[in-house]
Amino acid sequence: MTTVAAYAAPAAKAPLERTTIERREVGEHDVLIDIRFAGICHSDIHQAREGWGDAIFPMVPGHEIAGVVSEVGPGVTAFRVGDRVGVGCMVDSCRECENCRAGREQYCTGGGMVGTYNALGKDGEPTYGGYSQKIVVDENYVVRIPDGLPLDVAAPLLCAGITTYSPLKRWGAGPGKKVAVLGMGGLGHMGVKIAHALGAEVTVLSQSLRKKDDGLKLGADHYRATSDPKTFEELRGSFDLILSTVSAPLDFDAYLSLLRTEGTLANVGAPEEPVSLNLFSVLGGGKTLAGSMIGGIAETQEMLDFCAEHGIGAEIELIDAAGINEAYERVLNSDVRYRFVIDTATI
Template identity: 50%
Template sequence: MSEVKAYGAKKESANLESMKIERRDFTNDDVEIEILYCGVCHSDIHQVQNDWGGSKYPVVPGHEIIGKVTAIGKDVSNFNEGDLVGVGCMVDSCQTCESCKNDLEQFCENGATMTYNGEDKHLGGHTFGGYSEKVVVNKEFVLSVPENIDAAAAAPLLCAGITTWSPLKTWGVKEGDKVGVIGLGGLGHMGIKFAHALKAETVMITTSKSKTEDAKSLGADSVLISKDEDAMKEHKGTFDFLLNTIPVGHDVNPYLELLKVDATMVLVGAIEPLKDVHGGNLILGRKRMAGSLIGGIKETQEMLDFCGEHNITCDVEMIDMQDINTAFDRIKDSDVKYRFVIDMKSLKES
C-alpha cells in the first residue's frame, strides 16, 4: 500500500476536501497510471450527493481519465511505461460471462467494477476514481489514446464520447442517414460531432433557439426547435435515428413521431420515468425505443481510434482541482460548454 493524494467527499455532501487515501495493491495484471487530466461528469455530482443511494464515503469521483503509464505488472504486455492511456467508467469485470465474452463488459453478469464507488472484488474495499494523482487499473480496462489529439480534450471521450458513439454504431448509423441529436450538453455535443463525422445528415433538436449557432459550429447541418409545432410536424416520420441525451424524465412522444417506419430512438440520459409513452407511437410505424449504457472496452478503443483518425475531441473548459465545487454548481446550472476537465497538475501544486 502507498498513499495517493486525492479529492473526495467524506460525508453525504458535496463539500470536497483534500485527503490522503491508500492506493490499492498492485497485482501482476495491473497498470499504474499517473493522471494528467480528468473530466467532470454529471454523475460525479450524483454520486457525491448520494442521489442514487449506495455512495460509499469517501467518494473520489472521476471516470474520464487520461494519464501516462508509470508502472506495469509482470503479466502486462499490451502497455509500456510512458504510454498515453485512458480509463473510463469501468476498471474490472469477470471476463468470463456471456456479456464479457461479447465485449459488453458494462453488462457483466457478475457486475462490472465501476471506476469509483465500485466494489473491488479482488482486494476488497471500494474503488477510487480520477480526481487523484494516480490510479491502478486492470490491463484489460486501460485504453490507448491517440497521440495526435489534445490529451486534455480527450478525457470526456471516456464517458460522454463512448456513451454517444456506442448507440450510433449499435444501430448502424451510416452516411446519408437523417440523425437527430436531442439535447445539447456534454453528451449531445459529442453526438453531433460523431453523427457528422459518420456523414449522417445531422439535426440538432433542442428547445432553445439560442443554441443554433453553437450546434452548427459543432457539425449540425440544421437545428429543429422542439417547441415549434409546425417545424416538428414538417419533420414528422423523416428521421432514421434519434439519439436522445436528455438527462431527466420527459415526454418522448413528440420525438417518437419524428421517426420513420422501423426507426429507433435511443435513450442515453434519462434514467428516470418517462411520462405516458403512447403505445400507438411505437405500434403505428413499427418504431423502436431503446436504451444504451456507455460501451464495452473494445468499442471504446474503436471510438478513440476513430477520434484519432478524424481529429475529434470534446469541447472543454479546463479547471484546477481547487475549482471543483464551482464547477459542480455550474454543471447543475447547465453553464459549461461542454465539459469541465481538471488539470491534475493543480492537485500536485496544492
C-alpha cells in the same frame, strides 16, 4: 499501498474536499497511471448526490481519465512506461459471462461490471475514481490514447465519447441516414461530432436556439428548438435515429412521433425520475425505444482511434481542482461549453 491526493465527497450532497486515498500496490497485470486530466461527467453529480440511489462514501468521482503509465506489473504485455492511456467507467468485470467474452463488459451478467468509482472491487474495497493523482487498473480495462489526441480533450471521450459512439454505430448512423441529437451538452456535443464524422445528416434538437452557432460549427446540418411547437409538426416522421442525451424526463410520445417507420429513439441520458409512455407511440410505425450504456473495452479503443483519425476531441473548459464544486453547480445550470476537465496537477 500508495497514498495519493484526491478530491472526495465525504457524504451525500456534501461539497467535495481535498483529501488522501490509498491505491493498491501494482499487481501482476496492473498498470499504474499518473492521471493528467479528469473530465467532470453529469453522472459524477448524480452519484455524489445520491440521485441514482444509495452510494458509497467517501466518494472520489471521475470516470473520464487520461494520463501516462508510470509503472507496469511483471505480467503486463499491452502497455509500457510512458504510454498515453485512458480509463473509462469500469475497471473490472467477471470476464467469463457471455457478454464479457463478447466484448460487452459493460453489460456483465456475472456480478456486473465494477465501476471506476462508487463500487466495490473484487477485493471488497471501494473503488476511487479520477479526481486524484494516480490510479492502479488491470491492463485489460485500460485503453491507449492515440498520439494525435491531446490528453485534455481526450479525457471526456472515455465516457461522453463512447456513450454516444456506441449507439450511433449500433443503429447505423452513416451516409443516407437522418440522425437527431437531443440535447446539446457534454454528451450531445460529442454525439453531433461523431454522427457527422460517420456521414449522417445531423439535426440538433435543443430547448432553445442559444447554442445554434456552436451546433452548426461542430457538424450539425440543422438546429431546431424543441420549445417551438412547429418543430414537432414540421419534423414529424423525419428521423431514422434519435439519440437522446438528456438526463431529465421527456415527453417520449412527442419525440417518438419524429421517427420514421421502424426508427429508433436511443437513450443514453439517465433521468433520476421514472418516465411515462403511451405504448401506441411505438406500436404505430413499429418504432423502437432503446437504451445504451457506454461501450466495451474494445469498442472504446475503436472509438478513440476513430476520433484520432477524424480529429475529434471534446470541447472543454480546463479548471483547477479547487473549482470542482463551482463546476458542479454550473453543470446543473447548463453553464459549460461543453465539458469541464480537471487539471489534476492542481489536486
